Amino acid sequence: xxxxxxxxxxxxxxxxxxxxxxxxxxxxxxxxxxxxxxxxxxxxxxxxxxxxxxxxxxxxxxxx
Amino acid sequence: xxxxxxxxxxxxxxxxxxxxxxxxxxxxxxxxxxxxxxxxxxxxxxxxxxxxxxxxxxxxxxxxxxxxxxxxxxxxxxxxxxxxxxxxxxxxxxxxxxxxxxxxxxxxxxxxxxxxxxxxxxxxxxxxxxxxxxxxxxxxxxxxxxxxxxxxxxxxxxxxxxxxxxxxxxxxxxxxxxxxxxxxxxxxxxxxxxxxxxxxxxxxxxxxxxxxxxxxxxxxxxxxxxxxxxxxxxxxxxxxxxxxxxxxxxxxxxxxxxxxxxxxxxxxxxxx
Numbered sequence: 546x547x548x549x550x551x552x553x554x555x556x557x558x559x560x561x562x563x564x565x566x567x568x569x570x571x572x573x574x575x576x577x578x579x580x581x582x583x584x585x586x587x588x589x590x591x592x593x594x595x596x597x598x599x600x601x602x603x604x605x606x607x608x609x
Numbered sequence: 610x611x612x613x614x615x616x617x618x619x620x621x622x623x624x625x626x627x628x629x630x631x632x633x634x635x636x637x638x639x640x641x642x643x644x645x646x647x648x649x650x651x652x653x654x655x656x657x658x659x660x661x662x663x664x665x666x667x668x669x670x671x672x673x674x675x676x677x678x679x680x681x682x683x684x685x686x687x688x689x690x691x692x693x694x695x696x697x698x699x700x701x702x703x704x705x706x707x708x709x710x711x712x713x714x715x716x717x718x719x720x721x722x723x724x725x726x727x728x729x730x731x732x733x734x735x736x737x738x739x740x741x742x743x744x745x746x747x748x749x750x751x752x753x754x755x756x757x758x759x760x761x762x763x764x765x766x767x768x769x770x771x772x773x774x775x776x777x778x779x780x781x782x783x784x785x786x787x788x789x790x791x792x793x794x795x796x797x798x799x800x801x802x803x804x805x806x807x808x809x810x811x812x813x814x815x816x817x818x819x820x821x822x823x824x825x826x827x828x829x830x831x832x833x834x835x836x837x838x839x840x841x842x843x844x845x846x847x848x849x850x851x852x853x854x855x856x857x858x859x860x861x862x863x864x865x866x867x868x869x870x871x872x873x874x875x876x877x878x879x880x881x
Contacts, residue, residue, distance in 0.1 A: 559623055563630035563812075568825040597611055598786045601634025603623055606611050 551592050551609045557581045559604035566596035566605055617641045617651070619671045626665055628736075630824030632783025632809040636730055637666055639781075639789030639807075640699070644672075646794045647697075654697045657686040659711055662737045662811075663703040663730035680711025683718040686725055694867040697797065698724075704731040704745035708764050712744070719773035719802050723866035726796045726803045729766055732811035740814030751818040766806045771859045776801035778859040782808040784831040785855065795857065801865055808835070808853065 553574070562580040575596060576585040582605070592609040618641075627633045644654060654672040658664035660679035667674035673696070677685040682700045690698045707715050707729045718725070734752055735741040742752035744764045751758060770778045777799040779792040789807060796803035810816065810827035821827045838856040841849060 561624070561629035563824045565630060565824060565828065569828070594611070595786075598638070599635060601627065601631055601638075602625070602629075603614055603618075603634065603638070608611050 548588075550587055551590050551607055553584050553587065553590065553596070554606040554608070555582055555584070556604045556606070559602045561602050561604075563601065565599050565601065569599055570596055612642060612645075614638060614641050617644060617671055618669055622669045625669055627662060628811075628813045630810065630812045630827070631662070631736075632732070632807075632828075633663055633666065633730055635783045635786050636663075636728070636789060636807050636809065637669065639786065640666075640701070640728065640793055641670075642790035643793035643797060644699075646790065647797045649697050649797070653695065654699065655686070655689050656699045656701060657682045657689065658701045659706040660737075661703040661706045661735070662732070663701055663809075664706055666701045680706050680709070681714060682706070683711060683714035683725075683727065687718060687721075687723055690723055690725055690867060691870065694724075694871075698726070699797070700725060700727040702727070702729060703736070703743075704729060704733065704764075704766065705735045705741075705743035708744045708766055708769065716769070716773040719770050719775040719804070721866045722774060722776055722801045722863050724800055724802070726793070726799075726805065727770075728793065728796075729804065729806045730809045731766060731806055732809040732815060733763075734811050734815040736811045736814050740811075740818065750815070753814070753818075767804070767854075767858050770804040770806075774802075774863075775804045775859070776861050776863050777803035777857070778806075779804070779857045780806045780808070780853070780855050782831040782835050782853075782855060783810060784828045785835060788855070792857070799860070801863060 560581040567575045572589040574590045597605045597607045651672045656667040657675045658667045659682040733745050740753040742755045742759045746759050747763045749758045781788045781792045796805045812824045835855045836852045
C-alpha cells in the first residue's frame with residue numbers, strides 16, 4: 546500500500562529564516578532555500594510535527 | 610490534524626515583531642495550546658503584560674488584553690482579578706520586567722496567592738532596549754552595559770517565587786516546546802498564584818555577545834542545561850552543577866485571595 550504523504554505548508558511571508566525547523570527535523574525533510582525554509586524530501590517525513598511545534602513564527606503547518 | 614493557532618490570533622497581526630529565532634513565538638504557541646486545552650473563552654480571558662519584548666505578546670492574542678506600564682503587569686492584573694474574579698487572568702512578561710522593575714509587584718502577588726498565572730519568559734537580558742544586563746543575567750555573561758562580564762549573581766526566578774509564597778511554580782524551556790503547554794495548562798488549572806518560568810533564547814542581544822554562533826546553538830544549550838525534576842533526584846550535586854531543573858517545582862494549597870476578600874466584605878456588611 547502506498548504511504549499517504551503529509552502536506553507541509555510553509556508561509557514564506559512569515560518565515561524569518563532562523564533554521565530551527567531545518568536543524569531539529571529528525572529526518573532532514575526541510576532545507577533553507579535562500580532566506581526561507583522549504584520542503585526538500587517529503588517522502589522522509591514521519592509526521593512528528595516538531596517543525597510546526599518549534600517554528601517561532603507560525604510559518605509551518607503540517608497536515609498529516 | 611495540525612493545530613489551528615489562527616483562531617486565537619488577532620487577524621492581520623502576523624508576522625510578529627520578534628527577531629529570527631526568538632523563542633517568544635514558541636512560548637506564545639504553547640500558551641495558545643494551553644488556553645485551548647483549558648477551554649477558556651476569549652471574552653473571559655485577560656492577558657496582561659508590562660513592557661518589553663515578551664510583553665508584546667498580548668498584542669497578538671485575540672482575547673481581552675492589557676498592555677500596561679513597565680513592571681506593573683501584576684498590579685494591573687490584580688485590579689482586573691479583584692474587580693472581576695470570574696476572569697481568567699494570565700500575565701506575560703520578561704525577566705527584567707518581572708523581577709527588576711516589577712520585582713516588588715511580583716513578590717507581593719506571590720504572597721497574596723491571588724488566582725492568576727504569571728508566565729515569565731526569561732531570556733536573561735533586556736532585549737528591547739538594547740541588551741542591558743537584567744537580574745537574570747548569569748555571572749560573567751556579557752551585556753551592552755557589562756562588556757567585561759557581569760559581576761552580579763543571577764536571580765533564580767522559580768526559587769524567588771517559591772520563597773515569596775507562590776503556590777504553583779514550574780519551569781520549562783523554549784527548546785522543550787511539547788512541555789510548555791502542559792506546564793501552562795497545569796498552572797491555569799491551579800487555584801492560586803502560579804508562576805511558569807520559561808528559559809528562552811535571545812540571539813540578537815544575548816547570544817551575539819556571549820559566543821553563541823547561531824539560534825540552533827542557543828537552543829541546544831537550553832537542551833543541555835535542562836534536567837527534569839525526577840531525573841535530578843538521582844543525580845549528585847556535582848552532576849547538577851550548571852544545570853537547571855525543569856518541570857513542576859512546587860505545588861501547594863493555600864487560601865485564595867479573592868475568596869478571602871469576599872469573606873472580608875461579608876464580615877464588614879454583617880457588622881453594619
